[in-house]
Amino acid sequence: MPLESPPGDPWSKMMKTAIAGDEGVYRRLLEEIGRSVRAMARAAFARARLGDADVEDAVQETLLAIHLKRHTWDPSQKLAPWVNAVARHKIIDAMRRRGARRAENIDDFEDFLAAPAEEEPHALSDAKKLMETLNPRQRDIVQSISLDGQSIAATAARLSMTEVAVRVALHRALKSMGAAWRRSVS
Amino acid sequence: MRTSEFIAALAADPVPEPIHVGRRFAAALAVGLAGALALYALFVGPRPDFAEAVDTVRFALKFLDALALALPSLMLLVRLARPDAKPGALGLWLFAPLVLLAFAVSVELAVTPSGEWMKRLVGHNWMYCTTMIPIMAAPILAALIVAMRAGAPQHPAWTGALAGAAAAGIAAFLYASHCPDDSPLFVATWYPLATLVCAAVGALAGRRFLAW
Numbered sequence: 001m002p003l004e005s006p007p008g009d010p011w012s013k014m015m016k017t018a019i020a021g022d023e024g025v026y027r028r029l030l031e032e033i034g035r036s037v038r039a040m041a042r043a044a045f046a047r048a049r050l051g052d053a054d055v056e057d058a059v060q061e062t063l064l065a066i067h068l069k070r071h072t073w074d075p076s077q078k079l080a081p082w083v084n085a086v087a088r089h090k091i092i093d094a095m096r097r098r099g100a101r102r103a104e105n106i107d108d109f110e111d112f113l114a115a116p117a118e119e120e121p122h123a124l125s126d127a128k129k130l131m132e133t134l135n136p137r138q139r140d141i142v143q144s145i146s147l148d149g150q151s152i153a154a155t156a157a158r159l160s161m162t163e164v165a166v167r168v169a170l171h172r173a174l175k176s177m178g179a180a181w182r183r184s185v186s
Numbered sequence: 187m188r189t190s191e192f193i194a195a196l197a198a199d200p201v202p203e204p205i206h207v208g209r210r211f212a213a214a215l216a217v218g219l220a221g222a223l224a225l226y227a228l229f230v231g232p233r234p235d236f237a238e239a240v241d242t243v244r245f246a247l248k249f250l251d252a253l254a255l256a257l258p259s260l261m262l263l264v265r266l267a268r269p270d271a272k273p274g275a276l277g278l279w280l281f282a283p284l285v286l287l288a289f290a291v292s293v294e295l296a297v298t299p300s301g302e303w304m305k306r307l308v309g310h311n312w313m314y315c316t317t318m319i320p321i322m323a324a325p326i327l328a329a330l331i332v333a334m335r336a337g338a339p340q341h342p343a344w345t346g347a348l349a350g351a352a353a354a355g356i357a358a359f360l361y362a363s364h365c366p367d368d369s370p371l372f373v374a375t376w377y378p379l380a381t382l383v384c385a386a387v388g389a390l391a392g393r394r395f396l397a398w
Contacts, residue, residue: 018201019201020201023197023198027193027194030197031190034189038189059189060187060189060192063193063196064192064196065338065398067196068398069269069337069338071202071205071207072267072268072337073268077270082269082270085268085269085270085340086338089269089338089340089398127187131187145194145195145198146191146192146194146195147187147191149191149194151198152198167198167199167200170198170199171199171200171202174195174196174199182397182398
């Protein structure tokens, strides 16, 4: 029995605020979605007897797809069903890549809306490997902003680039990570 | 990389220019149609007795059938750009051209002597029909696939096949004005074959270019 969406449908509002440019809200939204996707992926992986090792990859790949495809969400609809569709698509991909048969048997995302916060595993993730496919400048920028927690401004200053150039390079890097992830499927 | 670190990179990525899948579709359709019309003008053209043919039911039916394929498949295609889309009732409209053809064929069989059937089915132009429809559909299909790349379809191959069918419908509409064969027996045999060719190419293109 699927759970109801959180009362007041906070995610849809958060996504609208994020699309309007609020980075902090966007980060919180992705954290919350990530938590639910993690529970969903873990249940699906367990049912297919795949073990937990690669769950975090599926979570990160889903978050990247949500990020790159967020313009396909219709703001007049709730966000959760859209997230569910993206997460299913990506979790199925991730499971197939690991040789799961009958990968379609996945619980509805709405069952995991109230997933409890848990210790996030420190994964030796695909994302780290995929970064190696980027050109050195892109890799430097992604690493600086993610692993080193630097701001765009600080990264721009260190690399003597404009902030706009850093943002453009970051966007290209994320898109090409998405493409590299996809290539690893086929 | 921890997921929270990864999220930091996503959140730092600038808000993109809004992408309107619907508008991209309209633009793609315009570009593809221009390509198809250019091919039509260069290599196909209307048949000499176009003015007299317009008044016959069999001739008009070819256009109606092409539209019955093109319209629902284009509308469904726009919808399938969203990952959470469901085909719904629109999916059933895809059967409309088949129902129409089946009806037209049964009437044709009733009103023509059986000795005529095979002659009408083979017609004059089947080879040209099954080549020119896919050729004129090609620019439309290419433009639709490019537009669809902004979307996130659940089933890339099926979505590509649908784009192929839509392109075939539009190309068939153009081709119908050229072809001297008007019998539903001809139309129900060769037009669907041309459509299948386009859908198969579309499915391959979809698998290759619409995966996300």
